[in-house]
Structure formats: C-alpha cells, structure tokens
Amino acid sequence: xxxxxxxxxxxxxxxxxxxxxxxxxxxxxxxxxxxxxxxxxxxxxxxxxxxxxxxxxxxxxxxxxxxxxxxxxxxxxxxxxxxxxxxxxxxxxxxxxxxxxxxxxxxxxxxxxxxxxxxxxxxxxxxxxxxxxxxxxxxxxxxxxxxxxxxxxxxxxxxxxxxxxxxxxxxxxxxxxxxxxxxxxxxxxxxxxxxx
Amino acid sequence: xxxxxxxxxxxxxxxxxxxxxxxxxxxxxxxxxxxxxxxxxxxxxxxxxxxxxxxxxxxxxxxxxxxxxxxxxxxxxxxxxxxxxxxxxxxxxxxxxxxxxxxxxxxxxxxxxxxxxxxxxx
Numbered sequence: 001x002x003x004x005x006x007x008x009x010x011x012x013x014x015x016x017x018x019x020x021x022x023x024x025x026x027x028x029x030x031x032x033x034x035x036x037x038x039x040x041x042x043x044x045x046x047x048x049x050x051x052x053x054x055x056x057x058x059x060x061x062x063x064x065x066x067x068x069x070x071x072x073x074x075x076x077x078x079x080x081x082x083x084x085x086x087x088x089x090x091x092x093x094x095x096x097x098x099x100x101x102x103x104x105x106x107x108x109x110x111x112x113x114x115x116x117x118x119x120x121x122x123x124x125x126x127x128x129x130x131x132x133x134x135x136x137x138x139x140x141x142x143x144x145x146x147x148x149x150x151x152x153x154x155x156x157x158x159x160x161x162x163x164x165x166x167x168x169x170x171x172x173x174x175x176x177x178x179x180x181x182x183x184x185x186x187x188x189x190x191x192x193x194x195x196x
Numbered sequence: 197x198x199x200x201x202x203x204x205x206x207x208x209x210x211x212x213x214x215x216x217x218x219x220x221x222x223x224x225x226x227x228x229x230x231x232x233x234x235x236x237x238x239x240x241x242x243x244x245x246x247x248x249x250x251x252x253x254x255x256x257x258x259x260x261x262x263x264x265x266x267x268x269x270x271x272x273x274x275x276x277x278x279x280x281x282x283x284x285x286x287x288x289x290x291x292x293x294x295x296x297x298x299x300x301x302x303x304x305x306x307x308x309x310x311x312x313x314x315x316x317x318x
Binding site for chain 1: 258262265269271272273275276278279280281282283284285286287288289290292293294299301
C-alpha cells in the first residue's frame with residue numbers, strides 16, 4: 001500500500017504564537033513550551049511564520065509606493081533605492097530574522113521619508129496649517145521617527161545577540177540616506193547606543 | 197468687518213421687507229451687523245454661502261484624507277507589531293531572555309546556530 005503523504009500542519013495563528021511567547025517569556029519556562037516555540041520557528045519555508053510576516057512587509061511596501069503621490073519615474077527611483085538599501089544593510093551571516101528586520105527598517109524608512117515630506121509641505125503652505133492639522137502631522141511624524149528608531153535598534157540588537165556583532169556602522173549605513181534633521185538622527189543614535 | 201468669517205448670516209423680515217444681517221459673537225454677546233437689502237444683499241449672501249460651502253467641502257476632504265492616513269498608520273503599526281512578535285519569539289527560541297527590558301543570552305542555554313532555530317526563508 002502506498003504511503004500517504006503526511007498532512008501538513010496548519011500555520012500557527014498569531015494568537016497561538018503570542019500565547020507561546022507569554023508562556024516562554026518567564027524565568028523558568030516549561031521545556032515543552034520552549035520546544036513548541038522552536039518547532040514553530042523551524043517550519044518549512046512554504047508555511048513559515050517568517051514568510052508570512054515577510055510577505056506582509058513586502059506587500060505593505062509595494063502598496064505604499066503604489067499609493068504614494070509621486071510620478072512613475074520617482075516611484076521607480078524609490079523602488080531602486082529600497083533594493084539598494086536592502087543590499088547595503090545585508091550581511092552574509094544574516095538569517096531569516098535579520099532579513100525580516102532589514103525589510104522592516106526599509107519600510108519604516110520609506111514611511112518616515114514620505115511623512116517628513118508631507119509634514120514639510122503642510123508647514124510651508126502659503127496659509128499655514130490649522131492647529132488641529134499641525135498637531136496631527138506632528139504626532140504622525142513623531143510616531144514614524146519612533147518606528148524607524150525602533151526598527152534600526154531591533155536589527156542591531158538581533159545582530160548583537162545572534163551574531164555577536166557590534167554593528168557599529170548600522171546607524172551610518174541607514175541614517176546617511178535619511179532626510180531627517182540632525183536632532184532626530186542624534187536621538188536615534190543615542191537610542192541605538194543605549195540598546196547596544 | 198470681514199465677510200465670510202464668523203457666525204452664519206441670515207435674512208430678517210422687518211415690516212414686510214427682507215434685510216440681510218450678519219451675526220457674530222463678540223465677548224460672549226451676539227451682535228448683528230446690517231449688510232443691506234435687495235439685489236446687492238442677495239449677491240453678498242450668495243458669495244458668503246458659496247465660500248461657506250467651499251470651506252465645508254475642504255474640511256470634509258481634509259477629514260477623509262486624515263481618516264485614510266490614520267487607517268494606513270494603523271495597518272503599518274499592525275505589521276510592525278507582528279515583526280516585533282516574531283522577533284521576540286525567535287529570541288526566546290534561541291535561548292535568550294529579557295532582563296530589565298534588555299535581551300540577554302541565558303547562561304544555561306544550549307549553543308545553537310542562528311539559522312537553525314530561526315528557520316529558513318528559502
């Protein structure tokens with residue numbers, strides 16, 4: 001009798017993953033929970049949590065560029081710039097987690113750049129923004145900065161923990177591309193150094 | 197007196213005739229300003245009405261754009277949070293733990309290469 005192919009395990013839901021994290025992120029986690037988490041992270045590429053998460057980021061980036069208020073040529077340049085950044089930030093020892101975090105840095109950078117542009121447009125408009133509008137953009141920009149800082153810090157932290165690298169040049173590699181003010185860059189570098 | 201700024205304007209009937217007034221709030225009191233009557237007042241009223249409609253339309257568009265941006269930001273936040281969850285899971289699976297919000301390698305954690313525990317994207 002021919003052997004039946006084993007039924008592939010369904011993808012773990014995000015709730016399942018969160019529950020596993022809660023159980024393992026304690027001083028003395030149960031070995032069974034740790035093993036379950038390891039097994040979950042080791043799933044095959046076709047149904048891995050990495051792929052799912054990576055797909056979210058890729059789709060989000062594509063959609064963001066597609067929806068952006070820019071000419072087709074400008075969009076092409078942005079796509080090229082993103083691909084270039086991907087290569088610049090990559091490291092030969094990178095695993096899937098680092099690749100995911102690089103995608104996150106690029107997406108955060110993209111959002112920050114566009115939000116900064118929108119912010120400057122609002123504040124340099126002829127009649128000036130209303131208080132409500134100014135507050136909205138101020139909040140939006142601050143949140144985008146935080147996300148970007150956080151994403152670069154995450155990548156640096158993961159590289160330090162998993163590869164033992166100090167990643168001293170990460171801030172230079174990323175921040176040199178950014179049209180952000182020096183104050184924000186300094187804050188991001190400080191945050192990065194704090195977490196290092 | 198600036199036309200188009202302040203409270204809505206209105207027509208008032210006085211002794212069978214229609215007069216156009218503009219009301220505005222000054223220091224908690226409502227003061228009516230006489231604008232005029234007849235065709236001129238009608239024209240001024242129409243101009244003010246159209247300016248008001250235009251401002252209302254602009255506010256409506258602004259609200260729609262802002263709502264779209266908020267929803268876009270939320271979607272992005274959800275993605276960032278998902279990456280955060282996966283990162284946490286990967287670090288826990290590779291024998292790391294958080295101590296005072298700082299990630300560290302557990303002392304008794306078995307040494308295993310990053311790629312093995314962290315799967316392969318292919």
